[in-house]
Amino acid sequence: MSPSLPASEAPAYAPRNYLNAPEKGWRSWLTTLDHKRIGVMFLVATSVFFAVGGLFAMLIRIELLTPGPTIMDAMTYNRLFTLHGVVMIFLFMIPAIPSGFGNFLLPMMLGARDVAFPRLNLLSFYVYLTGAAVALYGMIAGGADTGWTFYTPYSTTTTTNVVPILLGAFILGFSSILTGLNFIVTTHTLRAPGMGWMKMPLFVWSIYATSIIQILATPVLGMTLLLVALEHAFGWGIFDPARGGDPVLFQHFFWFYSHPAVYIMVLPAMAVISEVVCAFSHKNIFGYKAVAYSSLGIAFVGFFTWGHHLFTSGQSAVDAGIFGILSMFVAIFTAIKVFNWTATLYKGSISFKAPFAYFVGFLFFLVFGGMTGVALATVSLDVDWHDTYFVVAHFHFIMVGGVIMAFLAALHYWFPKITGRMYPEGWGLVAAVMIILGFNFTFIPQFLLGNMGMPRRYFHYPERFQALNVASTAGASVLALGLVIVLVYLVLSLKFGAVAGSNPWRSRGFEWDTPSPPPPENFLVTPVITRGPHEYDDSAPDFPPSTAPEPKHAS
Amino acid sequence: MADPAAHKNEHSHRKRYLAVWVALAVLTVLTYTLARIHLPGAWAVTVALLIAVTKGTLVALFFMHLWDQTGANRLVFATSLVFVALLIGLVIADNATRFPLANPPGSLGALPAGGADRDLPEAAAETEGP
Amino acid sequence: MQASPLAHHFESLDKQAHAARLAMWIFLATEVLLFTALFAAYSLYRFLYPEGFAQSSRSIETWIGFVNTLVLVTSSFTVATGFHHASKGNGKGTGIFFGLSVLLALVFLGFKAVEYTHHFQEGQLPGPFYHYEGVKAPGAPLYFALYFLITGLHAFHVVVGMTVLIVVGTLAYRGKYTVAYHVPVENAALYWHLVDLIWIFVFPLIYLI
Numbered sequence: 001m002s003p004s005l006p007a008s009e010a011p012a013y014a015p016r017n018y019l020n021a022p023e024k025g026w027r028s029w030l031t032t033l034d035h036k037r038i039g040v041m042f043l044v045a046t047s048v049f050f051a052v053g054g055l056f057a058m059l060i061r062i063e064l065l066t067p068g069p070t071i072m073d074a075m076t077y078n079r080l081f082t083l084h085g086v087v088m089i090f091l092f093m094i095p096a097i098p099s100g101f102g103n104f105l106l107p108m109m110l111g112a113r114d115v116a117f118p119r120l121n122l123l124s125f126y127v128y129l130t131g132a133a134v135a136l137y138g139m140i141a142g143g144a145d146t147g148w149t150f151y152t153p154y155s156t157t158t159t160t161n162v163v164p165i166l167l168g169a170f171i172l173g174f175s176s177i178l179t180g181l182n183f184i185v186t187t188h189t190l191r192a193p194g195m196g197w198m199k200m201p202l203f204v205w206s207i208y209a210t211s212i213i214q215i216l217a218t219p220v221l222g223m224t225l226l227l228v229a230l231e232h233a234f235g236w237g238i239f240d241p242a243r244g245g246d247p248v249l250f251q252h253f254f255w256f257y258s259h260p261a262v263y264i265m266v267l268p269a270m271a272v273i274s275e276v277v278c279a280f281s282h283k284n285i286f287g288y289k290a291v292a293y294s295s296l297g298i299a300f301v302g303f304f305t306w307g308h309h310l311f312t313s314g315q316s317a318v319d320a321g322i323f324g325i326l327s328m329f330v331a332i333f334t335a336i337k338v339f340n341w342t343a344t345l346y347k348g349s350i351s352f353k354a355p356f357a358y359f360v361g362f363l364f365f366l367v368f369g370g371m372t373g374v375a376l377a378t379v380s381l382d383v384d385w386h387d388t389y390f391v392v393a394h395f396h397f398i399m400v401g402g403v404i405m406a407f408l409a410a411l412h413y414w415f416p417k418i419t420g421r422m423y424p425e426g427w428g429l430v431a432a433v434m435i436i437l438g439f440n441f442t443f444i445p446q447f448l449l450g451n452m453g454m455p456r457r458y459f460h461y462p463e464r465f466q467a468l469n470v471a472s473t474a475g476a477s478v479l480a481l482g483l484v485i486v487l488v489y490l491v492l493s494l495k496f497g498a499v500a501g502s503n504p505w506r507s508r509g510f511e512w513d514t515p516s517p518p519p520p521e522n523f524l525v526t527p528v529i530t531r532g533p534h535e536y537d538d539s540a541p542d543f544p545p546s547t548a549p550e551p552k553h554a555s
Numbered sequence: 556m557a558d559p560a561a562h563k564n565e566h567s568h569r570k571r572y573l574a575v576w577v578a579l580a581v582l583t584v585l586t587y588t589l590a591r592i593h594l595p596g597a598w599a600v601t602v603a604l605l606i607a608v609t610k611g612t613l614v615a616l617f618f619m620h621l622w623d624q625t626g627a628n629r630l631v632f633a634t635s636l637v638f639v640a641l642l643i644g645l646v647i648a649d650n651a652t653r654f655p656l657a658n659p660p661g662s663l664g665a666l667p668a669g670g671a672d673r674d675l676p677e678a679a680a681e682t683e684g685p
Numbered sequence: 686m687q688a689s690p691l692a693h694h695f696e697s698l699d700k701q702a703h704a705a706r707l708a709m710w711i712f713l714a715t716e717v718l719l720f721t722a723l724f725a726a727y728s729l730y731r732f733l734y735p736e737g738f739a740q741s742s743r744s745i746e747t748w749i750g751f752v753n754t755l756v757l758v759t760s761s762f763t764v765a766t767g768f769h770h771a772s773k774g775n776g777k778g779t780g781i782f783f784g785l786s787v788l789l790a791l792v793f794l795g796f797k798a799v800e801y802t803h804h805f806q807e808g809q810l811p812g813p814f815y816h817y818e819g820v821k822a823p824g825a826p827l828y829f830a831l832y833f834l835i836t837g838l839h840a841f842h843v844v845v846g847m848t849v850l851i852v853v854g855t856l857a858y859r860g861k862y863t864v865a866y867h868v869p870v871e872n873a874a875l876y877w878h879l880v881d882l883i884w885i886f887v888f889p890l891i892y893l894i
Contacts, residue, residue: 580758590894606889607886
């Protein structure tokens with residue numbers, strides 16, 4: 001593998017790259033089999049839906065400025081928080097990092113020319129668009145008011161148009177499954193010669209773990225949503241107490257997917273962070289095996305914890321006890337990662353660029369959000385906090401403070417590789433500060449509100465909660481402004497950004513050994529891997545030497 | 556061009572398939588006859604499921620070739636079974652250990668069918684429809 | 686006629702076949718988890734309403750389920766034989782045996798159609814269409830709702846499996862696959878065996894307990 005460019009050479013923009021080869025134009029993009037183009041299309045589509053979900057969030061926050069109606073009526077409010085959840089989770093959080101960055105980077109990080117099944121990959125994009133269209137239709141036709149969790153019996157009896165949104169989410173599930181399937185097979189069969197499992201970049205390990213969850217959990221959600229749709233449309237009665245059904249059964253099924261789903265969202269974020277930490281401290285990861293295996297640990301143990309969403313639903317005390325303890329176990333793996341990332345920083349050569357700023361935000365928010373998660377896993381405490389803003393703040397700390405920070409870090413870190421250009425670093429740091437500060441002002445008040453007893457999804461609230469609500473909305477405005485600034489300078493940099501060259505960060509990730517933007521086939525010659533993936537220092541403690549005797553084919 | 560390693564002992568597979576088919580047919584007859592005897596409650600379920608598991612194992616190992624395939628495919632299948640057991644097990648454990656009145660009406664130990672203040676099926680017809 | 690050519694990003698036909706096989710097993714795992722939700726619902730309600738479920742199960746024609754099980758198991762055998770022929774390079778044999786399997790699947794569906802008609806006449810359709818008086822114990826409507834869901838989803842997969850067998854069987858008959866590369870035949874067979882495998886569990890749960 002070629003080393004990064006010496007300082008005397010000016011960075012070059014690769015003239016023949018995946019953006020203009022083998023063909024240009026709309027049709028070539030819409031029929032492409034190139035994983036990089038598919039990844040970019042996913043990034044654009046998911047970012048659009050992120051903006052839509054964000055708009056819904058701002059409308060909610062504006063409504064909550066006063067205890068009574070502010071800019072809308074109660075039914076509209078119910079629809080808005082439902083749609084905010086549906087759009088953010090199914091249309092952005094689940095697909096964005098895996099199908100966006102994962103698609104672009106995974107084959108390059110493995111030294112491969114493409115994913116295992118390029119046509120399935122394109123299909124996954126079109127299935128995503130179809131699901132999005134069906135869900136959008138549902139939103140325009142009135143939208144559901146059930147919350148994104150669709151609890152029965154309300155979801156099976158509500159008069160709002162819940163079926164298209166259920167079907168949209170059902171279709172989106174297939175896109176998720178196709179992506180996961182593709183990534184697992186790619187990781188097993190397309191590694192470059194010399195790349196054993198223990199030489200894979202940590203990004204790949206986490207995406208692989210994500211794919212396992214996507215494969216095993218999504219079908220259960222699909223069936224569950226279908227059952228609700230059938231019951232709403234035809235009254236089949238699986239969850240209807242009048243016919244002997246148990247509405248809590250829906251909650252079991254729903255959360256069997258939706259808890260692992262949060263790990264589908266968070267593991268790719270951790271994938272990004274592992275890469276960013278090494279690149280911006282110019283150091284080997286501390287504890288490669290621990291970080292790699294903890295990804296698998298999260299994926300599996302995450303499946304054993306779903307009942308913590310049912311603590312106050314009438315679930316038995318026996319099950320509550322089991323789920324409570326197991327929910328605490330899964331935190332151990334995250335803690336392992338946090339310790340290892342922090343230890344990686346020690347004696348590193350820190351380069352405080354925008355991606356690193358987002359990493360700092362990520363670290364604090366993941367730790368605090370995660371700790372409140374362990375607190376919520378304590379049944380006796382959850383009885384007080386369930387369905388209050390404490391829970392809302394907890395998951396937004398992880399989803400926004402964790403995953404969105406990582407998404408932004410990824411956008412900035414890999415922007416030069418994807419586009420061949422640099423973004424303006426000054427603005428990058430300004431936006432990062434605004435986002436981190438805005439985030440704090442948005443969600444810390446919500447912890448306080450929840451602890452004081454303000455329920456979630458409520459349109460009216462008592463006067464005494466207003467001050468904190470106003471503070472939260474103010475914070476949300478700053479957060480939103482920061483995100484808009486990011487959008488503006490990234491779009492402008494597409495045209496006016498400085499040429500980046502193949503490796504502006506002097507990162508040792510394998511994807512940086514290609515020109516920027518990369519050629520369609522990624523590598524002109526199949527690379528032979530002789531060193532580790534984050535190897536900045538040959539004397540790293542638990543890492544094999546970079547000079548292997550001779551390259552052998554990957555098993 | 557042929558890859559001998561992937562298809563070793565092909566000649567013995569036909570006999571294997573035949574043997575498995577006969578076994579499956581015999582087990583099907585067995586489970587059907589046993590069911591007609593109406594064994595007491597828990598035994599009926601256990602026996603029927605044991606026979607089903609045996610049949611399923613034969614299909615998976617020999618018809619689906621897991622017997623002579625790589626670890627990855629076996630691991631995928633075995634893992635999916637673990638999650639089947641997980642969902643079914645913990646769901647039943649929930650209702651089995653609940654405070655009885657929290658179970659759906661008509662089930663063991665709960666309120667009578669139709670709930671405390673409703674009857675089937677007239678009330679269902681009234682409350683039906685969007 | 687040429688077998689599936691080596692794709693540009695795979696290093697060998699063998700690797701490509703291994704990838705396709707692994708992908709199929711992963712897909713089968715998703716199918717297993719899809720049915721799991723229904724099996725979980727069935728198991729739970731069977732546990733909660735033992736009398737209602739037992740009586741309802743006895744009210745349907747067990748012998749049809751029994752015959753259908755034998756039919757499906759035999760179709761699995763013919764599919765396995767069809768694959769065996771493909772592995773020997775005998776595409777015509779594959780086509781014939783896959784065709785036999787499709788015929789057996791049609792028999793299966795025929796019996797199911799008879800059963801469904803009977804249920805319709807008895808008023809055992811789920812939800813608001815249920816007016817079967819035969820079983821008074823609570824839980825009977827749930828039994829039938831789940832009966833239709835499980836057997837309906839399974840029948841849908843039978844149809845999909847038949848389509849796959851027809852397509853792949855026809856291509857095999859025309860000599861598209863070779864001894865070196867016949868993984869589509871193997872994958873089609875795997876799908877069919879899973880359909881059979883699921884029925885092996887559906888039969889005792891629905892008909893026998």
